[in-house]
Amino acid sequence: MKASAFAYARATSIGNALELLAAHGDKAKVLSGGQSLMPAMNLRLISPELIVDIGEIGELRGIALKGGVLSIGALTRHADLLKSPEIAAHSPLLTTAVAHVAHPAIRNRGTIGGSLAHADPASELPACMLALGAIIIARGQAGERRIPAKDFFRGIYETALSADELLVAVELPVTRKNASHFFDEFARRQGDYAVAGLAADAVVKDGAFTDLHLAFFAVGDRPVLSNAACRLINVVITPALMADVSAALDEELNPHDDQQATASMRRHLAKVLLVRCVSTLLGRTDLDARAA
Amino acid sequence: MTAPMPISLQVNGERVDTHVLPRLNLADFLREHLHLTGTHVGCEHGVCGACTVRVNNEIVRACLMLAVQTHGASVQTIEGLSDSGEVADLQAAFRDRNALQCGYCTPGMLMAAQDLLRQQAEPDREQIREHLSGNYCRCTGYQAIVDAVETTARSRREHK
Numbered sequence A: 001m002k003a004s005a006f007a008y009a010r011a012t013s014i015g016n017a018l019e020l021l022a023a024h025g026d027k028a029k030v031l032s033g034g035q036s037l038m039p040a041m042n043l044r045l046i047s048p049e050l051i052v053d054i055g056e057i058g059e060l061r062g063i064a065l066k067g068g069v070l071s072i073g074a075l076t077r078h079a080d081l082l083k084s085p086e087i088a089a090h091s092p093l094l095t096t097a098v099a100h101v102a103h104p105a106i107r108n109r110g111t112i113g114g115s116l117a118h119a120d121p122a123s124e125l126p127a128c129m130l131a132l133g134a135i136i137i138a139r140g141q142a143g144e145r146r147i148p149a150k151d152f153f154r155g156i157y158e159t160a161l162s163a164d165e166l167l168v169a170v171e172l173p174v175t176r177k178n179a180s181h182f183f184d185e186f187a188r189r190q191g192d193y194a195v196a197g198l199a200a201d202a203v204v205k206d207g208a209f210t211d212l213h214l215a216f217f218a219v220g221d222r223p224v225l226s227n228a229a230c231r232l233i234n235v236v237i238t239p240a241l242m243a244d245v246s247a248a249l250d251e252e253l254n255p256h257d258d259q260q261a262t263a264s265m266r267r268h269l270a271k272v273l274l275v276r277c278v279s280t281l282l283g284r285t286d287l288d289a290r291a292a
Numbered sequence B: 001m002t003a004p005m006p007i008s009l010q011v012n013g014e015r016v017d018t019h020v021l022p023r024l025n026l027a028d029f030l031r032e033h034l035h036l037t038g039t040h041v042g043c044e045h046g047v048c049g050a051c052t053v054r055v056n057n058e059i060v061r062a063c064l065m066l067a068v069q070t071h072g073a074s075v076q077t078i079e080g081l082s083d084s085g086e087v088a089d090l091q092a093a094f095r096d097r098n099a100l101q102c103g104y105c106t107p108g109m110l111m112a113a114q115d116l117l118r119q120q121a122e123p124d125r126e127q128i129r130e131h132l133s134g135n136y137c138r139c140t141g142y143q144a145i146v147d148a149v150e151t152t153a154r155s156r157r158e159h160k
Helices: A014-027 A037-042 A078-083 A085-090 A092-098 A112-118 A124-132 A228-232 A239-252 A263-282 B026-033 B078-083 B088-096 B106-119 B125-131 B143-158
Strands: A007-010 A028-031 A050-053 A063-066 A069-073 A135-140 A143-148 A153-155 A166-173 A179-187 A194-205 A208-217 B005-011 B014-020 B052-055 B058-061 B074-076
Touching: A014 A028, A014 A050, A014 A135, A014 A166, A063 A085, A069 A085, A078 A092, A078 A112, A085 A092, A092 A124, A092 A179, A092 A194, A112 A124, A112 A166, A124 A166, A124 A179, A124 A194, A124 A208, A179 A263, A194 A263, A208 A228, A208 A263, A228 A239, A239 A263, B014 B026, B026 B052, B052 B106, B058 B106, B078 B106, B088 B106, B088 B143, B106 B125, B106 B143, B125 B143
Parallel strands: A007 A050, A028 A050, B005 B074
Antiparallel strands: A063 A069, A069 A166, A135 A143, A135 A166, A179 A194, A194 A208, B005 B014, B052 B058, B052 B074
C-alpha cells in the first residue's frame, strides 16, 4: 500500500526540529532513516499528520571517542557502524550485531537513533544497548535527559521519550580489557527480524565469568536484561547450575505467539542461546548438548 | 504543507526539477512520474528488494524513501546501469545461467549483485547469498542467481 497524505518539514537544526515537535506533539513523527517508519506508514499502521525529517542535521551524525566513552550520533547509519574502526575496536559486540540488522540496502539508510526510538522488541540494537550499559541522550526544549538503556525501553514500540523530545545520541562505555562478547539470533532468513536473540557482554578470567550481561530480545515486549545470568558469575559452572539458570531465565521471559513462532518455541530458543553463549565464551563444549 | 514540494535531483545523470507530494515514495516517483519502470514495486514495505536503486552511489529501497528526501541527490536506476553497460556482463550471465524466469526480481537482483561486486572482487557463495539476502526471488530457487554472480566476479577478475 501507499502511505496516506501527510505534511513534510525538513528540519534545519536540532532546535528547529524541537520547535516542530513542540508545536505538533504526537501528531508529528520524526523521520530518521525511515526503514521502520516508512513500512509502518505504507502499511497504514500509522498515519502521522506531519513528518519531521531530521536527515539533514549534520550534528546528529558521527562517532566520537572521548575519555573512555564512545558517543554515537542518532543519525549514524547501520552501514557506518558496521564499517567503523572505532566501533570494531571499542564496542565489538555492536559490530557483530549490526551485521544481523536487515540487509545492505536497509543498513545504508537505517540509523541507530531510529532503531532505538522505534523500539521494536525483535530488533538487535536495543538489546545491545542493555548488554553494554548504554546511556541514551534525549533532548527537548527544556534541556537534555540522560536515560540508562534499562529504563528506556517500555514496551512494544514504547520508550521513555516524550512526543516533544528527540533522541540525539547514545553513549557507550568502551569495552574493558579482557572483555568478550557473544551475539546470535534465530531468524527465518538472514537479516530478518529475530525469532529469538541474545546479545552478551562478559569478562572471563581463569575459566569463570567475573562479569556477565545477557540481553535477550524477541522474547517479550522489550529487550530483557537477565537477572538469572548473575548466578553464573564467579562460580564453576556445572550442567546442574545451567539447568537452574535456564529455569530461572524462563521466568523472566514473556514471549508472544505470532506467525513466525509460538511463545514456547521462543522460550526454547532463548535457552538454546543461553547454553551456546556460556559454552562459547568459556570454551566449555561439555555444556552444549550439540557437542556431546 | 501537504501541497507539492519542489525537488531537484539527478536521475541517471540527467537533472530533474519537479514538484512532488510528500507522500510519494521514490519507487512510484521513478515509475509514474519519470516512466522508469525498471524499478519494480513488490511488497512496498522493504522486504522483497524489487525496488532496489542507488542513491548517492549506495543501494537503498526505493519504497522506503520519499521522493522529497532525494532533493539534491543522485539517483541511479537499472535503466542507468543497463544503458551505460555497467552491468552488461552480469545481465549476460543471468541469461546464460537461467538466473531469471518471470524477471520481476531481476532489476533489484542486478542492483544488489553489482553493489557487492563493486565492493568485493572475490566474493564466495556465502557472501553472495548474504548480500542478496534482502532480495526475494520466487522462481529460481537462488542457485542460478548465485552462479551468475559468481561467474561474473570470476570473469571480471580474469579480464582485468
